[in-house]
């Protein structure tokens with residue numbers, strides 16, 4: 140922008156004004172850099188600090204402490220930030236992607252309009268004829284994406300990813316991707332990510348990890364050898380059951396990542412600036428919410444273990460969990476999801492559901508409110524989930540209220 144100064148101003152004042160504008164432009168540029176992808180290298184920040192500051196690009200916003208929502212779908216050619224058109228990029232998505240990459244310790248991130256769009260983008264980026272090794276209890280929506288959308292395009296073998304021999308036996312010459320979901324949905328199975336990464340590297344294949352349940356607060360798959368981290372940001376990132384979104388984070392900005400970027404920008408399954416704004420806002424409290432979810436989940440799991448009407452409890456934080464040792468090695472906390480089977484069958488589990496006051500019988504997870512559902516009823520006739528299994532997303536209500544409610548419902 141050109142600045143015209145009236146000639147009545149003295150040359151000395153004119154010089155000062157010039158200095159001010161040059162200085163403030165330089166300062167804005169520094170701020171831009173600080174909020175750009177170089178920022179993690181410029182300032183070392185702890186997780187809680189980076190979630191609050193990195194997704195908040197307040198430069199060029201008239202001193203606002205919080206970044207405004209930029210609704211414009213188009214941007215003037217030649218602008219400094221390199222924005223062009225909102226499907227390709229926009230300031231709110233840019234800020235969201237920066238904080239996502241930093242949280243997951245990756246080089247770059249891409250935000251999508253849902254978790255399924257993010258996961259599907261990985262399968263879209265694979266060369267046709269690729270073989271995928273995936274968990275036998277993976278999130279059913281992404282399982283459906285693989286078997287329905289990519290039938291005749293890719294091959295897939297579903298195995299118990301916690302059984303290393305089964306994973307080895309599933310490998311084919313065209314295996315290009317190992318898909319891990321740990322903890323898994325809804326059986327809370329734990330996969331040894333380091334070991335699967337070693338298999339993937341030996342095969343020259345990619346390792347992608349759905350980190351939705353753990354979040355980067357409790358697990359950093361890139362540190363454990365993953366190439367791509369996937370999230371349904373509808374869950375803990377959003378945290379209030381009011382935003383749909385997905386994310387991919389890459390360890391390296393390589394040729395495969397370029398393909399994913401193309402799927403995002405050309406395919407166009409991107410979140411709106413408003414959704415990006417709300418996500419960056421929610422992410423600022425992620426670390427604190429996760430601590431609350433995990434502490435409530437542990438207490439609820441321990442209560443359920445001791446209850447006579449409960450058959451089995453699935454929670455990686457329990458010493459009785461078959462992969463508790465691996466979970467303790469690769470996670471910094473065990474998350475907020477607990478599954479359990481009620482003694483009897485589906486009708487007995489449904490009876491418990493109907494009596495609960497504070498747990499809404501609804502799908503999804505990761506919100507501040509507790510949710511519960513009989514998972515087999517949601518997954519449909521081909522599910523392998525036990526009919527009497529209830530999956531709980533343990534919320535941030537007071538744990539005494541949650542336990543009292545559950546005790547009454549179990550009878």
Ligand SMILES: Cc1ncc(COP(=O)(O)O)c(C=O)c1O
Nearest residue numbers: 253254255278324351371373384
């Ligand atoms: C583990 C996991 N991955 C992926 C997804 C898909 O995310 P979205 O519903 O945002 O498309 C879900 C949704 O429940 C999930 O639980």
